[in-house]
Amino acid sequence: MTNPEQDILRPHAEQLYADELEALARSDDRPRPQRWNMSPPAVVTYLLGGTLSDGTVISPKYVGPRRLMEVAVATLATDRALLLLGVPGTAKTWVSEHLSAAISGRSTLLIQGTAGTPEEAIRYGWNYARLLAEGPSEQALVPSPVMTAMREGKIARIEELTRIPSDVQDALITVLSEKSLPIPELGTEVQAAKGFSVIATANNRDRGVNELSSALRRRFNTVVLPLPATADEEVSIVTQRVQALGQTLDLPEIPSASEEIRRVVTVFRELRSGLTSDGRTRVKQPSGTLSTAEAISVVTHGVVMSAHFGDGVLRPSDTAAGILGAVVKDPVADAVVWTEYLEAVVRERKDWADFYRACREVDH
């Protein structure tokens, strides 16, 4: 391997799309906010794709309303932080990574929010050996990703903000309102350089876990990422992502997977909405979210099955087990939902006979 990055299982966006980012910055003559690697319109082009004046093709990363991305990018050019809200699998993490890669050239100043996230993860910690040996000093201080982002004028990312306990979340209020992080032990503070901002993500379904305080909510502009509006849109997201994942995972190319992808998306959308695509039959909804992200995993897994254990064409037998696994999260209630759907909907579709048979086989 000549390029060590090709040996990395999951390169960061700024590594994977280095060429696109470089071309965008080069051809961009619009005004840039201070320390931004490119102008706000160029960031939106990076997200939604397009062709530059020099002919460089920018691949689409986000599939959805352009306006949402414009609002998100514009927010980061103001003094408010950005909160991406939505059900699981609506590309909140994905968009946050790409926004910070495009704007700051760095998507790795990241805090993963959990119930156990301590205040040090947001503010700073100490290297205890040095702290004991030398007392508090700049050298003994271990900066958090937020502190580093403030110093360097970059974007810090906070994943799953609402899972973080409320008192820890509050550490962000001063950071976002005063743009300053006091260090009382040293009698100093870190003042944010221009370009600093925060992108947080939160899950709709976590509402009530640790509700954002109103003081903190005011510091954020919220952009709600929707589920794909139409089946065509969702098919195109799944197709694009499966292809890109296949390249990073060195999977063999699978010809004409489109029929199976459409079927996976149809099943997911029907169960998610509780209504068949012709609008005629009501179906029960399973407990899981059946997100686009899960559809991507089901198809990717199917591609691997087909390449290694099948005939190199994506077949219903390659995806059936994955679909069942995504739908049946609760072994009792969801199994009933699935069986009803299988018998009332899948079985009735003449051109779905192979799929019906494949599903029956994994069922038993």
Ligand SMILES: Nc1ncnc2c1ncn2[C@@H]1O[C@H](COP(=O)(O)OP(=O)(O)O)[C@@H](O)[C@H]1O
């Ligand atoms: N609208 C969309 N456009 C592009 N990719 C999407 C979209 N919705 C979902 N995805 C894909 O789904 C996957 C999971 O998304 P992720 O960002 O982890 O979801 P979330 O953080 O909202 O739970 C990503 O690989 C992403 O590419």
Ligand SMILES: [Mg+2]
């Ligand atoms: Mg996420």
